[in-house]
């Protein structure tokens with residue numbers, strides 16, 4: 001089974017995000033970067049499939065040179081090789097990234113693509129599904145369980161109020177949701193081995209894509225912090241009963257939510 | 259190309275999701291600014307009877323794509339149908355709810371039409387003919403004001419962010435014949451917990467964190483039932499296996515914006531706050547006065563949740579009669 005994993009490097013989720021002086025980007029100084037948590041699930045799932053039935057796992061990422069670190073971490077988990085497409089100075093929206101990924105993937109042979117269902121930086125919920133559309137293959141989102149059957153993949157997915165199970169013909173793209181698996185830690189020997197695994201860096205020209213078609217349709221005009229909540233009002237009272245009565249009264253009369 | 263807004267209606271078991279009415283209402287406001295009208299599209303099988311309801315929320319025209327291949331939602335089949343309706347009706351904006359299916363459909367459609375997509379949008383307006391959207395990034399730690407360029411543009415709207423207004427529209431039904439080829443995805447099974455309030459759409463949410471101490475959520479469930487609320491969980495509770503991953507609130511779970519959010523035994527880690535800070539009113543019940551959630555809460559009770567929550571449930575029951 002030839003498996004591709006779409007992986008993005010993102011700021012770690014415990015990071016406090018601040019707006020940079022230009023007002024349209026974030027301060028990256030001092031930020032710790034990690035594999036997008038959903039993409040970590042994707043790497044893990046790919047490794048489990050390879051361990052069960054053989055094949056190769058190739059990580060494909062679009063990002064700056066620094067994103068190679070995240071690919072290396074994926075290689076240390078056990079993936080076989082990595083491809084990083086560096087778009088240089090180009091400012092990409094989700095669709096542009098999908099176009100670059102699709103162009104990089106087209107010449108490759110693959111049976112299955114595994115992505116995350118969203119990247120926790122831009123939160124576009126777009127790139128993975130858009131890649132499937134551009135490649136003309138099926139996609140299944142929010143996958144919490146998968147099983148490879150003859151020529152198809154059966155996936156259980158979360159939907160509002162429950163789950164559904166769908167069959168998709170291969171090749172297909174599936175997007176991971178939490179619950180799919182528990183990603184493994186990288187071992188020291190994994191990290192050592194990863195240093196010798198192939199990681200190719202490509203330019204937009206290398207993947208044969210023209211910059212003209214990549215101009216962002218979603219243009220960031222301003223980034224800002226959400227309004228600070230003025231919280232911290234502790235309800236006092238002599239007893240639990242007194243406190244909950246006061247809380248219920250406030251919720252009804254002041255906040256008007258019950 | 260028109261200045262119309264096309265709202266993609268979403269059904270759940272035969273009734274429209276609340277977010278569909280929210281989208282129609284947002285569409286009305288947008289249409290007012292753009293000088294167009296609001297139209298709706300309903301996709302599915304045997305859907306004509308339900309569709310006319312959309313007129314009550316301002317739809318002037320309701321496109322019906324009724325086809326056996328659309329009886330279950332699959333992203334490709336629905337993209338096929340919707341792309342044809344868009345080509346036919348030429349809207350300037352395509353609006354839908356940022357639900358599981360809405361987000362996936364919007365993503366596939368954006369690639370099919372090479373159109374701008376604003377995902378999980380909380381605010382929307384038009385300035386100088388340009389569609390501007392406000393959307394969360396970094397799980398809600400940052401808000402981005404973005405311009406959506408081109409025509410049509412696609413927007414998925416976060417549930418619970420738009421005020422619903424009723425305004426009678428003509429609601430003229432018009433059938434469109436669509437060709438659905440799809441890529442062969444088949445739905446083989448669906449499992450729903452009956453009566454479960456959906457986390458992202460709920461007007462109130464009660465969350466139990468690691469302070470629950472185990473999988474017995476009965477005190478939280480009782481409060482939720484009294485409030486008509488959905489039950490959420492922190493990641494720690496999900497990691498412990500006490501609740502399913504679908505219940506997780508936070509940067510790597512669901513983002514919720516209810517009117518009332520009650521956090522019980524949740525410390526308020528940054529990833530959790532990211533997912534619920536846009537709630538209108540936050541209540542925290544925690545035995546530690548220093549827990550970060552307290553500083554974010556509009557109202558907090560410091561105490562043992564196993565005493566406070568049942569007493570609060572009782573009190574609210576009394577008030578509600």
Ligand SMILES: Cc1cc2nc3c(=O)[nH]c(=O)nc-3n(C[C@H](O)[C@H](O)[C@H](O)COP(=O)(O)OP(=O)(O)OC[C@H]3O[C@@H](n4cnc5c(N)ncnc54)[C@H](O)[C@@H]3O)c2cc1C
Nearest residue numbers: 467468469492493508509510511523525527529530545563
């Ligand atoms: C990559 C990544 C992604 C993450 N994403 C998320 C996410 O999406 N959502 C999320 O929630 N977390 C997320 N986390 C985890 C997050 O960092 C915290 O670990 C988690 O939110 C803590 O959960 P908690 O508040 O339930 O538990 P704790 O932090 O352990 O807090 C328990 C609280 O309960 C209180 N308590 C205990 N007993 C009682 C009692 N009887 N009565 C009243 N109060 C009591 C304690 O005082 C304490 O404040 C993520 C972490 C990582 C690394």
Ligand SMILES: Nc1ncnc2c1ncn2[C@@H]1O[C@H](COP(=O)(O)O)[C@@H](O)[C@H]1O
Nearest residue numbers: 007062115116118119124125126127128
């Ligand atoms: N720059 C990127 N490089 C590789 N994969 C990406 C990139 N951006 C997004 N993806 C994939 O698409 C998924 C959804 O991302 P998004 O649409 O940005 O929320 C992610 O979980 C990744 O699997």
